[in-house]
Amino acid sequence: DAYPKPLEVSGLLVTLANWALLTGSLLVILWFATVSPEAVFHSTLAWGLVLVFFQGVLAAAISVLFSTFSTTSLSATITLGFYLIGANVSQIRMVVSKMRDPVSATMLNLTTYVLPNFEWFRLGSKVTYGLPITWSFGLTAMLYGIVYTSACLVAAGLLIQTKEAA
DSSP: OOSOOOOOHHHHHHHHHHHHHHHHHHHHHHHHHHHSTTOSSOHHHHHHHHHHHHHHHHHHHHHHHHHTTSOHHHHHHHHHHHHHHHTTHHHHHHHHHHOSOHHHHHHHHHHHHHSOOGGGGOOTHHHHHTOOOOHHHHHHHHHHHHHHHHHHHHHHHHHHHHHHHO
16 A cells, blocks of 8 residues: 555544644633733733634645645745745735736736735734734634635645545
8 A cells, every 4th residue: 555544534533622622722721811801911912822823724734735746845845935925925015016017917916815825814013012903803814714724625635535536
């Protein structure tokens, strides 16, 4: 057998249950830490920690997607490239606004919408200075991460199925 045995359903359920337990525990700890008046964590720090988690999950999903059709080192390099581009989307869009060639500008602008936008998860100076984060922004960022992660994992699953069928 050239291929490893697939993960059994029971193993997958245990993995998902552990992930849900750890995530739920993190969210409960953050919730109690931010609701208390004497909280050590500011609510912006809590949002920052939650969004960093979603950023890591998205980066892992991208890595899994690329590992289905490339080597480990190439997958890591491509994932790093996607992260660097996604962390600088606003700067790329600023360059697009100054470009003279409309075809190149359109292609580069489309790239910023297709590739993952990691700026959703980077709160930077907002965490440093304790600037407020709205629930709508935080939930939208989480939803963006869930949708993009799901799309990457579904695509990876389809690629694996195609590879095994061949």
